[in-house]
Amino acid sequence: MLWGMETAVRPEPALHPLREHLAAGLKGLHPAYFALVMATGIVSIVSDLLGLREAATFLFWLNVPAYGVLWALFAARALVFPRALAADLASHQRGPGFFTAVAATCVLGLQLLLLRGDAAAALALWWVGMLLWCACTYAVFVVLAVRDPKPTLGEGINGGWLVAVVATQSVVVLGTRTLVPRFPGSEAVLFFLASLWLCGGMLYVWMISLIFYRYMFFRFSPSDLMPPYWINMGAVAISVVAGTSLAAAAPGSAFLGALLPFVKGLTLMFWATATWWIPMLVLLGIWRHGGPSRIRIAYDPLYWGLVFPLGMYALCTYRLGELFAMPVLPWVARAFATVALAAWLLTALGLTGRILQLVVLAVRSLHAERGAAGPQPGSLERMARRS
Incomplete structure (x- = not known):
């Protein structure tokens, strides 16, 4: 009877800490x-341009499984936590982050083309990126438009919104590398890509106006200045790369040939805008981490949104130097490529530390399970026989 009472009041076993985490x-x-x-x-692409072939190849082979693992994680999240995924889609703070899947797909396609020469795989990824762009554009923006209630502008807008611009221009960049050689002389393809490029430019104008307004006329604390604000610069940097790619295709096209002065001028304006943002963002970063209410630097997945603009600025400066035959710009590109590589290493170190924490937690959980298990079934009987 006493044993039955003990088992009746025995508490539920605690959740496995590693599984819970x-x-x-x-x-x-x-x-x-x-x-x-x-x-x-x-x-990786910038490293290849600068002659660091081994580093570029290493990062490529690192990126391929990372892309697959992230899709597996997002698929698992959609199956296990569909409500959390739906909540992100309707979030002004997190919803625009879905556009990173578009840009990641197109950047990986560009890697496959430039580093491996695999035009077929790159074209396949362009189609995937294009479909994702359509899905994200008309899912995220429509859901946010009809959401009720909505946050205030100060609470809802951030630099992460500009990933929509990055996604749009990444489709253009990969398209000029895959569709134009696939359909040589097709004015329809070039018309589509040029229109998409201009669409991305208008998206930037709309969004950066709201972001700058938020900077100047709303209370701004260090915690508000998240790493994705570097996309302020990265979004116009990739617009430069898209513009130089279109300009390179102009000699074989009557349509783009007529627009070439306009394309070059707008591309230069994008580069000048990206360059203007850099000192501003550096000073704001110093204020965020070195001011009276400073925030300690710690790993955050959003820091990858800081590394990308640095690398993209290096690439766009290199391409602009080729377009205008200015030998000084490739030197600037090399300097920023070094900064981007250093930023990538630091962020990767933070991610490695996070993974090591999980490994330590797994080892501790395993030891705790073994200690709590006690003698295995049948061990008491064996001990009694020996005695």
Whole structure:
């Protein structure tokens, strides 16, 4: 009777700490985590341009499984935590992060083309990126438009919104590399890509106006200045790369040939805008981490959104130097490529530390399970026989 009472009041076993930690991580997986693939891909491409072939190849082979793992994690999240995924889609803070999947797909396609020469795989990824762009554009923006209630502008807008611009221009960049050779002389293809490029430019104008307004006329604390604000610069940097790619296709096209002065001028304006942002963002970063209310630097997946713009600025400066035959610009590109590579290494070190924490937690959980298990079934009988 006493034994029955003891078993009746025995508490429920605690949840496995590692499983609990992993479940919480999967549930809270940020939609913008594909920025890891974006950052790794662009640093790989820039490394190849600068002659660091081994580093470029290493980062490529690192990026391919990372892309697959992220899709597996997002698929698992959609199956296990569909409500959390739906909540992100309707979130002004996290919803635009879904556009990183578009940009990551196109950046990986560009890697496949430039580093491996695999035009077929790159074209396939362009189609995937194009479909994802359509899905994200008309899912995220429509859901946010009809959401009720909505946050205030100060609470809802951030630099992460500009990933929509990055996604749009990444489709243009990969399209000029895959569709134009596939359909030589097709004015329809060039018309479509040029229109998409201009669409991305208008998206930037709309969004950066709201972001700058938020900077100047709303209370701004260090915690508000998240790493994705570097996309302020990265979005126009990739617009430069898209513009130079279109300009390179102009000699064989009557349509683009007529627009070439306009394309070159707008591309230069994008580069000048990206360059203007850099000192501003550096000073704001110093204020965020070195001011009276400073925030300690710690690993955050959003820091991949800082690495990508640095690498993209290096690439766009290099391409602009080729377009205008200015030998000084490739030197600037090399300097920023070094900074981008250093930023990637630091962020990767933070991610490695996070993974090591999970490994330590797994080992501790395993030891705790073995200690709590006690003698195995049948061990008491064997001990009694020996005695």
